[in-house]
Amino acid sequence: MVESSAQKVVSGAPQAGGPRVLELRIHGIKNTAPHDLIGCRADQIEPVGDGDALSGFWTEKDPPAGQPTRVEAYSWGNLARTSPSSSFLKGVARVLGQSFWFLVVPFALANAAYWARRLPAPGTGARPLAAGPGAGTVRLFALLLSLVFTTTFCAVAFGLLAVECFPSTGPGQPTAMCRQLPEALDFLTGWSRGQRLALAALVPVAAILAVFVTAKLATVRNLAPVRVSWNEEPPQGAAQASDGGPFLASPGLWTRPHVSTVTGRAHIAACLALVCILLLSDSMGALWRRDCQTPLRMLGSDCLRDLGTAIGRDGLAAPFLALSVLLLLATMVTVAFFYPEVRAPEEDAAGTKWSNALWTGGAALVLLTIGQLILVPTPDAVPSLPFAGTWVASLLLLTALVVLAVAGLFMRSGRGFQLAIAGASVSSAVLILWAGGLWDDSVLWIPAAITAVFIAFYVGLQTRDGGTDEGWRGGGPAVFMFAAILTAHFLSSALVLGLRKLLQWPMDKELPARPEELWRGAGGSEVDLHDVLDVPSVYALTGGLLLVGIVLALVGFVPACSWLILKGGLTPMQPPAPAGTGPPPVQPPSYFSDIDVDPLSGAESPGSERRNLTYRRRRLSALTQRGEAAFGLLTLLIWGAAVLAIAASALRNGSGATRYRVLLKGPMDVIQEDFAGWGIVLAATVILAFMVLNAATSKEERPLAILWDVMCFLPNAAHPFGAPSYSNRVVPELARRINDWLEAPSPGPAPETGEHHHTVLLSAHSLGAVVAIAALFHLKASKPGLDFKRIRLLTYGVQLRPYFGRFFPELFGPAVLGTWPTRGPGLFSADPWKAARLNEAPGNGSEGNGPEGLTLVKLLRAGQEAETPVWRNIWRRSDFLGFPACAHTPHGNHLDVYGVETEPGHSQFVVATHGNYTATTTYAMVRQDMLEHWPARGLRP
Incomplete structure (x- = not known):
């Protein structure tokens, strides 16, 4: 985006004798530059109004005379891609700042799971925007992700650095440490x-x-500035605008x-708790007898007797531990049920x-805990x-994350949700108890039977309730939650195992390392120091x-x-060879039916x-x-890998x-x-190299910029530390510009009718269409x-x-849109959409004639x-990211x-993909058709 400080800022109000139609072009995930959206050079545009380097409107300085529309470009990509840390962190610190954006990816996925639930219609409950079933579950899931984040850093700080790297070598002997x-x-x-x-x-x-x-x-920078806060308080009557609407x-x-x-603050309190x-459990547990240190022995009668002795010898550790547990439970209840x-x-x-x-x-x-550990050292x-x-x-x-994610399979249906949580917990x-050695193999029928019931019940729900028109047949919340589990534990494993690999790396010898290459300061101790x-x-x-x-x-x-290509999976059906002297049969319709020549057929023309x-x-x-x-x-x-990891992790302390x-x-x-x-170390190295390269070349962009564009659109309603939503600024800002143009005092009446009217043609690419539609509904709510x-x-x-x-x-x-499912x-x-095409029907109504209530088309x-x-x-x-909005047919x-599928502006034939739509003849034709068929009352340009 061109910096506004170096340009003359022009007014966004309609000019006397100028165009009455504002064509407002909005870019998508490609973050197209404003001058490319307008179709001119970078030095031929100027900002409109008081935009800044994050978002703003741009127009051509000297548009061609007689142009029927005023073309403006709305650039918002820097809101999604700019890292706030880059404004005050330099060099290596910028890399650290960008690394935190990788850490919050699981939080953003949890937020997507929140919005994938079945949302109740506005105004149908006691609250204007009731959260609906499953909201507390997803918020609790998000809190557990924060605790996973905290546990990871505790495993590094406590387990590796404070304990493993300083093994005791016996009384009177110096303590060894990691070399x-x-x-x-x-x-x-x-x-x-x-x-x-x-x-x-x-x-x-x-x-x-x-x-x-x-x-x-990031949240502060993405909040709407004062200039778009005109609709924070809806006008009289607007509060009822959403009744019956989306x-x-x-x-x-x-x-x-x-x-x-x-x-x-509840998340912070939970992490601190x-x-x-x-810390306190380690302080108390270290005082127990050696044979009570395993989970299976801790609950024995003799070990429980030692627990009282440990409490008496360890100062205030036990009361502090009880208070910490109560605080953690209080934060869970607050997050899950408070709002x-x-x-x-x-x-x-x-x-x-x-x-x-x-x-x-x-x-x-x-x-207090730190003071306890210092004054009463373990x-x-x-x-x-x-x-x-x-x-x-x-x-x-x-285990808890997997239980909640499994329950997410039933979140949209609203049936069996509590039973799913109970069944997954029991399973x-x-x-875990079987893997720990408390029970024999005969108990495995319990989780197997529960899983079978889950599958049968879920399939039955799909048969009765449908769900084919929803993502993953209504399992969207579970899919996003499992994706959050994957990314969270991948990042955790990368951090923990990566640091362990670094600490175990021998200074001058090949692997495997010998103990003397890993430790220093053993002082001749006879204690056998491990090499891992x-x-x-x-x-x-x-x-x-x-x-x-x-x-x-x-x-x-x-x-x-190979199978897809050779067996016809990715090759369209070819017409059968003529059986007689008659005309050849017509090629059956398919996704590729309008291709004249199959490159595998060898035909030439x-x-x-x-x-x-x-x-x-x-x-x-x-x-x-x-x-x-x-x-x-x-x-x-x-799901399967998580279950295996849970069982195998419990095996470590098991017996029998x-x-x-x-x-x-x-x-x-x-x-x-x-x-x-x-x-993991290899994957973490690739990610780190990517962050370093990204910080060195683009400075202001977050890593995986396109991913952030998509994830950051949804309002951040599940996790307080997730990726901030740029929509809180973009949607009101765009709605404000549309409203300003439509309601601006006309400098003169329309020559045909003498009436004062302005019009807006919203031209949106890719994710920009999602932003534009949200802005239109926001206008309806604010300006009914x-x-x-x-x-x-x-x-x-x-x-x-x-x-x-x-x-x-x-x-x-x-x-919501008034299109076909x-x-x-x-x-x-x-054709990946073959089944979709064969089942296409105006079930919800094309062009707004189907569903009751307000739709975009209506x-x-x-x-x-x-x-x-x-x-x-x-x-x-x-176009790998471009689809029909209503139907294939x-x-x-x-x-x-x-x-058209030819890339414009090239001397050679280039097949067009996801960009450069506005320069095509198809765009010019459709644009002209929409302008010419505007209703009467002098609105035709």
Whole structure:
């Protein structure tokens, strides 16, 4: 985006004798520059109004005389891609700042799960925007992700640095330390275990605060500035505008935060409470007898008697531990049940006081715990025991996340939701206890039977309730939650295993390292120092299973693609050979039926090479459009891998060998010991290199910029530290510009009628169409009396129907847009949308004639005739991200227009893909048609 400070700022008001039509072009995920949107050079544009470097409107300085429209470009991409940390962190610090954006990816996926639930219609409950069923579950899931984040840094700080790197070598002997640690830390060898843990507590606390500060800065920069705050208080009567309308037409949806400071402080309090629980449990557990250190013995009668002795000898550790547990439970209840609405309340004095008490209590407990560890130091056991708290916490958190994600399968249906949570909890508990050696193999029928009931019940729900028109047959919340589990544990494993690999790396010898290469300061001790640092098995198992899954996927990818190509999966049907002397049969219709020449047939004709290039591009686009089906299979693999990781992690402290335990333990040991470290370290190295390269070249952009564009659109309603939504600024800002043009005083009457009218043609590409539609509904909520007949919508390269409409039906589904529903893509057919095409029907109504209540088409039509082109959409099959907005078929579909597939502006033939729609002849034709068919009353340009 061109910096506005170097340009003359022009007024956005209509000029006397100037165009009455404003063509407002909005870019998509490609973040097209304003001058490219307008179609001129960068030095030929100037900003409109008071935009800044993050977002703003631009127009041509000297447009051609007699141009019927005023063309403006709205550039908003820097809001999604600019990292706030880059304004004050330089060099290496910028890389650290960008790394935190990777850490919040799971939080953004949890937010997507929140909006994938079945949202109740606005105004149908006691609240204007009731959160609906499952909201508390997803918010609790988001809190558990914060605890996973905290546990990861505790595993690094407590388990590796404070304990594993300082093993005790016996009374009177110097304590050894990791050779890779800097010599400046040698003084820690004289500290006790508890004192080192007290110092290490600063690491997770600093990480929590860093994520909070990063999210807070981004949220501030993405808030709507004063110039677009005109609609924070809806006018009289607007509060009822959403009754019977879609969720997007709710007043104040974009101008109020969705996650309150109460929730954010509760997350901080929960993380601080977990830090205290881990520290205090280690302090108490280290005082028990050696034979009571295993989970199976801790509940024995003799060990329980020792518990009372430990409480008496360890000062205030037990009361502090009880308070920490109570604080953690209080934060869970607060996050899950405190707010029954998707938005934060405007005034919440009671909630503010409560949240202040939570995080203040958490901070006080951390200080008291550190003081307890310093004043009553935990003695070093001989040999040193591992830091068991992170082992238990990581296992329990993964189990709880999987339980909630499984329940997400039933979140949209609303049936069996509580039973799913109970069943998944019982199944997980039985699996852990079996792996721990408390029960024999006969109990495995319990989780097997529960899983079978889950599957049967879920399939039955799909048969009765449908769901084919929803993403993953209504399992969208579960899919997003499992994806959050995958990314969270991948990042955790990368951090923990990567640091362990660094600490174990020999200075001058090949692997495997010998103990003398890993330690220094042993002082001639006879204690056998291990050559491997111990970490919680969940991280190693998760990393190893992830690597195995990637290898299997790569191994199976080539044969699968070969089969698809050679067996006709990606090749259109060819007409059969003529059987007689009659005319050859017509080629059966298919997704590729208008391709004249198949490159595999060897036919030649004028232009055949161009058709072949187009054919190949279409085939490649069709291959990439199977993401929903492929991601559904990935979810099943994540589920299975998580269950294996839970069971195998519990095996570590188990006793007794049974057939299935031995069968599980062997492969899991190989995965944990041989695959985990190098695979995760390699992946983490690639990510780090990408961040460094991104910081060195683009400075202002976040890593994986396109991913952020998509994830950051949805309001952040689940996790307070997730990726901030740019829509809180973009939607009101765009709505304000439309309103300003439509309601601006006319400098003169229209020559045909003498009336004062202005019109707006919204031209939106890709994700820009989602932004434009949200702005239109926001206008309806804020300005219910606005004449929407003076607005037209032209979209191109959009994902409204197959992606946004299926994944978030209550926001962008067919009942909201007034378009036809669609099924998801197939995985193995030549046309991934073959089943969708065969089942296409105006079930919810094309052009606004189907569903009751307000739809986008009805909003724009506002009583006009059905032939009025209020919305047109351009698409092409060579676009891997461009789809029809209404239907594939042209029959009864007055919305979609098929675009040319030749890239304009090239001297050679280039097949067009996802960009450059506005320069095509199709765009010019559709644009002209929409302008010429504007209603009467002098609106025709």
